[in-house]
């Protein structure tokens with residue numbers, strides 16, 4: 001017997017929850033794929049920059065360049081960091097202060113610091129995107145809730161509405177907006193929220209309200 005239809009409604013709720021969980025998982029997979037593409041793009045950019053810096057001598061333009069690990073024994077005075085080396089150098093204690101540094105060496109004799117390739121990992125890229133989303137939502141939230149400040153002598157607006165409109169316009173013109181909207185295209189709010197809470201911020205994500213504001217005004 002299912003008096004008042006309790007069981008039926010409970011079953012409906014459970015089906016709905018299961019459906020949402022499945023959808024979140026599917027969409028999370030899509031987000032990871034997009035982040036992977038973003039990571040690949042960033043890594044490729046870093047690789048291209050490194051090639052440009054490493055392959056051609058900045059002094060004579062020659063492409064006959066070799067790279068090598070150079071032992072720092074006082075002969076190399078390029079951009080070194082760290083006081084251990086410096087003090088070792090000043091006092092001439094080479095044994096304890098030998099360090100290595102990859103350099104490019106041209107046929108003309110010129111040497112310069114080798115540019116390393118930075119690999120961006122998928123998770124890093126995803127985290128970075130959520131970071132940017134968080135700041136954008138923060139801006140929208142502030143704009144949406146802005147009020148005239150009677151203590152601010154620089155206040156130029158006549159009403160809350162006018163101030164909000166102006167701030168929201170600035171948000172809409174933000175450079176991140178298009179990229180973020182593209183990244184999160186067709187992804188449901190629950191997925192964004194769940195991903196932020198479970199994968200990115202470990203339960204510290206507090207932007208639910210901000211997301212709502214954002215979707216209300218976009």
Ligand SMILES: [Zn+2]
Pocket residue numbers: 057058059060061062106107108109110
């Ligand atoms: Zn050269």
